[in-house]
Structures are given as structure tokens and as C-alpha cells.
Amino acid sequence: MLSALSGKGLLIHHWDTDGICSAKLLLEHLSGKEIINKTPELGNYFLTENELEEYSKYDFVIITDMSFPENNILKLAENAKVMIFDHHLGKVIEKVYHHNPVIKGENPDKYPSASWIVNDFLGNKINLFALLGIVGDHEQKIKNNKDFYNKIIDFCNENNLKFEDLLKMVYLMDSNYKLGDKTTVEKAPHLLLSNGSASDILNNKIWNENLSKLNEEITKILEKPSDEISGIILKKINTPYNIISTITRKIAWETGKNTVVVNSGFFNNKDQIYMRSIKNAEPMIQRGKSLGFKCGGKKEVLGAIVPKNKTDSFVQEIIEFLR
Numbered sequence: 548m549l550s551a552l553s554g555k556g557l558l559i560h561h562w563d564t565d566g567i568c569s570a571k572l573l574l575e576h577l578s579g580k581e582i583i584n585k586t587p588e589l590g591n592y593f594l595t596e597n598e599l600e601e602y603s604k605y606d607f608v609i610i611t612d613m614s615f616p617e618n619n620i621l622k623l624a625e626n627a628k629v630m631i632f633d634h635h636l637g638k639v640i641e642k643v644y645h646h647n648p649v650i651k652g653e654n655p656d657k658y659p660s661a662s663w664i665v666n667d668f669l670g671n672k673i674n675l676f677a678l679l680g681i682v683g684d685h686e687q688k689i690k691n692n693k694d695f696y697n698k699i700i701d702f703c704n705e706n707n708l709k710f711e712d713l714l715k716m717v718y719l720m721d722s723n724y725k726l727g728d729k730t731t732v733e734k735a736p737h738l739l740l741s742n743g744s745a746s747d748i749l750n751n752k753i754w755n756e757n758l759s760k761l762n763e764e765i766t767k768i769l770e771k772p773s774d775e776i777s778g779i780i781l782k783k784i785n786t787p788y789n790i791i792s793t794i795t796r797k798i799a800w801e802t803g804k805n806t807v808v809v810n811s812g813f814f815n816n817k818d819q820i821y822m823r824s825i826k827n828a829e830p831m832i833q834r835g836k837s838l839g840f841k842c843g844g845k846k847e848v849l850g851a852i853v854p855k856n857k858t859d860s861f862v863q864e865i866i867e868f869l870r
């Protein structure tokens with residue numbers, strides 16, 4: 548199916564480890580073709596008007612580990628053949644090739660990352676990149692998914708690695724987007740193509756320097772106390788770094804409680820809102836969308852970008868939903 552693609556190609560991928568690894572696997576497979584890769588403006592789960600215009604001059608567009616609004620996809624599909632490889636929740640877009648077993652009703656636990664879905668689609672054997680996407684999206688939580696945790700541990704044993712090494716690789720790769728550097732995110736899949744061994748990744752000097760900077764900021768934020776409303780953690784932060792998902796995970800996984808984080812420091816006129824819930828987040832994601840917000844997520848995750856004057860009321864609704 549991919550071999551039939553011709554002309555100028557564009558690959559759009561998420562900025563995190565799963566997106567970078569999925570992009571690496573696709574670029575490797577498409578190495579004979581003319582294709583470049585881009586990630587959206589960091590923090591945007593949609594394409595801007597400028598991006599849509601620029602990306603309309605390609606013959607084929609592949610999107611991986613991102614669930615864009617349907618109208619974005621349909622715009623791209625006016626001029627290009629569009630293929631999507633993803634595992635986020637959403638609805639099937641019939642007009643394009645939409646490979647996402649999760650929205651077609653499959654168990655998300657069997658498709659824990661876009662990298663896994665891509666690797667499987669390409670017919671590759673299990674490899675570092677298929678697994679790093681999984682570790683990136685789930686971190687320690689993947690230990691609860693016995694099937695996949697066993698696959699990861701088998702791979703580690705065969706390759707003289709530890710689970711913690713894989714986690715470290717994830718943090719290193721994610722440091723690019725967390726520091727807000729879109730260009731280095733876009734370079735990362737190419738770096739993995741040329742220098743992609745486990746030790747290349749672990750010893751990448753710049754990524755290691757990034758990580759120290761981020762860890763300082765994260766520690767500082769976590770040391771400050773959060774509010775708690777009926778057992779729900781609410782944390783308000785103000786940081787220019789794109790670390791809201793990291794902060795939310797850390798708090799949610801350490802406390803085992805529903806967690807809501809609001810960051811007022813990333814966008815000028817909007818706030819980032821992130822929620823990790825014990826129950827299915829989908830109704831709240833739908834609610835965010837129906838209010839006109841950029842809003843997306845997974846089974847237990849909601850991320851939204853909300854105009855600053857709407858933040859308080861939306862946070863209130865989330866808390867009502869969680870209690």
C-alpha cells in the first residue's frame with residue numbers, strides 16, 4: 548500500500564517519543580521516496596491555516612500518532628492521498644486511509660502505541676523503536692499490561708538493556724519538545740536513522756543537557772503544594788516549558804488520584820489543561836470539543852487548549868465530571 552505512493556510526500560508526526568519513533572519507522576520504510584517530515588506547532592493538536600496551506604502542495608501526506616480534526620484531514624485530502632496511522636480516540640474518517648484499530652473497536656491494550664501499529668503494519672520484527680513508543684506513552688504503567696511488558700522485557704534481555712534504560716531514552720527524546728524546540732523534534736527521526744543504537748540515544752550529549760534543565764524545572768514545580776477538591780488534585784502552574792503531561796502523570800501516578808493541571812505559561816492567550824482520570828475520559832473530551840476547544844486524549848487522558856477566560860468554567864466542569 549505504501550509502495551504505491553508517488554510524487555512529493557509529507558509525514559506529519561506527534562512531537563513525543565511515540566511520534567518520533569513512528570516517523571523513524573515510516574521514513575526508513577519509505578527511504579526510496581521523496582518525503583519530508585514535520586511536527587505541528589508544539590502543543591497544537593491541529594494544523595494552523597498556514598500549515599494547511601503549506602501542506603497542501605504535497606502528493607501524499609502520512610499522519611502518525613496524531614488525531615487531527617476531521618476538517619484538517621479533509622482539507623489535506625483535497626490535493627493529496629492521505630494515510631493515518633494512529634491509536635488515539637476519535638472517529639473514523641472515511642474519506643482517507645485511516646488505520647487506527649482502537650477507533651474501530653479493538654482493545655486499546657492490544658495497540659498501546661502508534662509505533663507498534665506502524666511497525667506491525669510494515670511487517671517488521673519487534674525492534675527498539677516499536678517498543679520505545681510504547682514505553683513513551685505508558686512509562687511505568689505498561690507494567691500492568693502483562694503481554695506487552697513481557698515483550699519489552701524479552702527484548703531488553705536479548706539486548707542487554709534494562710527497562711530503566713528504555714525509560715531514560717524516552718525522557719531524552721521527549722526533552723526536545725518539552726524545551727519547545729520544534730526543529731530538533733523534526734531532526735530526531737533522521738538522527739535515529741543514522742545513529743539509532745541504544746547507546747547512541749543514551750549518550751546523546753544535547754539531549755542529556757536538555758534533560759537536566761527540565762528536571763530542575765519539574766522538581767521545582769512538584770515541590771510546590773497543589774489544591775485538593777473532594778479527592779481530586781488540582782495544580783496550577785506557570786511554565787514556558789511543555790511539561791504539563793509530565794507533571795500530570797507524576798502527580799496522578801504518585802497519588803493514584805484524579806488529577807487536573809492548568810498551565811498558564813505556555814501560550815500567550817490560552818491555557819493548557821490536562822487531566823488524568825480513573826474513569827473513561829471520553830465524555831469529557833466530547834464535551835470540550837462541543838464547547839469549541841481544541842481537545843483530545845485517550846482512555847484516561849484529556850488535553851485541552853482553552854481561551855484564558857474559559858479556563859475556570861471548564862476546570863469546574865471537569866471537577867464535576869470527576870467527582
Ligand SMILES: [Mn+2]
Nearest residue numbers: 565612661684
Ligand atoms: Mn502515541
